[in-house]
Amino acid sequence: MTSVLDGRRVFVSSTFKDLKRHRSEVRKYIRRLNALDIAMENFGARDERPRDECVRLVREETDVFVGIYAYRYGTVPAGDALSITEQEYLAARNQRLPMYIYDVDKHYRWPERLKEPGVEAQLAAFKARFVLDGTPSSFTSAPMLAAAVTADLGRHFSGPPAEPREGGQFRAPPVDWVSPASRNPNQFKVAAFDLDGTLFRGDGFVFSWDLLWSGLGFARRTQDGLKRKYLRASRAPASKADRIRAYEAWCDAAVEKFRAAGLTRGRLREMSRAIRLTANGREALRLLRDAGVTTALVSGGIDTFLEDVFPDYREYFDFVFINELTFDRAGSLDGVLPTAYDFEGKFEALKRVCARVGCTTDEAVFVGDQINDRDVLLGAGLGIAYPAQELVVTDAATALIAGDDLLKVAAKVLEP
Numbered sequence: 001m002t003s004v005l006d007g008r009r010v011f012v013s014s015t016f017k018d019l020k021r022h023r024s025e026v027r028k029y030i031r032r033l034n035a036l037d038i039a040m041e042n043f044g045a046r047d048e049r050p051r052d053e054c055v056r057l058v059r060e061e062t063d064v065f066v067g068i069y070a071y072r073y074g075t076v077p078a079g080d081a082l083s084i085t086e087q088e089y090l091a092a093r094n095q096r097l098p099m100y101i102y103d104v105d106k107h108y109r110w111p112e113r114l115k116e117p118g119v120e121a122q123l124a125a126f127k128a129r130f131v132l133d134g135t136p137s138s139f140t141s142a143p144m145l146a147a148a149v150t151a152d153l154g155r156h157f158s159g160p161p162a163e164p165r166e167g168g169q170f171r172a173p174p175v176d177w178v179s180p181a182s183r184n185p186n187q188f189k190v191a192a193f194d195l196d197g198t199l200f201r202g203d204g205f206v207f208s209w210d211l212l213w214s215g216l217g218f219a220r221r222t223q224d225g226l227k228r229k230y231l232r233a234s235r236a237p238a239s240k241a242d243r244i245r246a247y248e249a250w251c252d253a254a255v256e257k258f259r260a261a262g263l264t265r266g267r268l269r270e271m272s273r274a275i276r277l278t279a280n281g282r283e284a285l286r287l288l289r290d291a292g293v294t295t296a297l298v299s300g301g302i303d304t305f306l307e308d309v310f311p312d313y314r315e316y317f318d319f320v321f322i323n324e325l326t327f328d329r330a331g332s333l334d335g336v337l338p339t340a341y342d343f344e345g346k347f348e349a350l351k352r353v354c355a356r357v358g359c360t361t362d363e364a365v366f367v368g369d370q371i372n373d374r375d376v377l378l379g380a381g382l383g384i385a386y387p388a389q390e391l392v393v394t395d396a397a398t399a400l401i402a403g404d405d406l407l408k409v410a411a412k413v414l415e416p
Contacts, residue, residue, distance in 0.1 A: 184292030195299035284406035300342030
């Protein structure tokens with residue numbers, strides 16, 4: 001009897017001691033579907049499996065990733081900051097594999113002896129990461145989990161090709177976050193900002209990506225050629241899926257060239273010295289937040305520059321959408337997790353934020369400066385060009401603020 005999963009390779013990731021029975025049931029049903037299960041049992045059924053081999057298997061020999069998580073964080077190899085379990089997850093995420101994530105139901109009675117003490121903070125941070133990537137399914141008993149995995153895999157392989165996973169939501173409030181919209185008497189409940197050229201300034205600085213191309217010595221025609229290829233692939237009547245795939249292809253091609261040029265995390269840190277935060281940036285953002293305005297950053301830029309130039313950004317932004325670079329243990333560039341929220345996608349990000357806040361996009365402000373901000377400037381209730389770098393932005397914005405003082409923007413947002 002044949003199956004749509006014939007020969008498909010399914011990587012099953014979890015800690016072992018607490019989920020031994022659940023893993024056994026899941027692997028049994030994967031094999032009944034004529035798929036190949038790739039699992040730690042192949043290494044002797046222990047949490048201390050060889051990290052490098054597990055990560056390699058995820059990257060090179062996996063079609064679908066299944067992650068199962070309960071109350072253990074797992075082994076952290078010497079010299080590493082993350083457990084093998086989390087590194088497997090990140091490897092799948094970096095490869096943009098189809099991912100099915102299952103988190104134990106918080107109301108399900110779980111034996112205390114199977115919980116790992118002292119890892120609550122690490123485990124919470126890990127689970128917050130995969131909640132951002134997509135809502136996980138909950139599970140209880142081993143048979144219930146196996147049935148859910150079987151159904152999900154069957155639908156995945158028998159249905160139409162999956163839409164690309166919308167990566168790039170880098171930060172969001174926890175699930176129990178309470179929106180401040182109800183205590184905000186102002187017209188605008190959300191203020192979202194572009195990063196490069198808007199909040200980030202510098203002599204001749206326009207885009208994060210430009211800084212990389214020029215800093216690594218690439219000719220301008222190399223960058224322009226990739227950009228034209230993206231614009232051709234994403235122009236109308238391209239679908240949303242086509243646009244996301246085109247953007248991913250552009251990011252992947254750029255990062256491949258950066259990798260060949262030997263880009264490292266240390267080199268990126270050096271490059272960030274050419275960038276500074278706009279004048280009165282923290283003061284203005286704090287003023288907005290104190291007034292009950294939810295703040296968001298929606299950028300086609302690069303997360304490392306955000307971390308280096310504005311390391312305390314988490315105190316000022318509730319939501320962040322941005323491209324994320326990944327690095328290997330030696331600090332060399334490893335890959336990119338492209339955002340789905342650049343160009344036309346910026347307005348999609350704004351709508352996501354407004355839905356979470358409980359307001360409409362007419363009650364939202366967007367602040368930007370370049371052509372990739374055009375759609376969201378048009379879609380927001382108030383579009384502020386700060387500053388207007390291109391004529392198309394001037395035409396799309398409803399307010400123009402020149403110079404370098406974010407307090408002027410905050411005053412406009414809070415204007416009666």
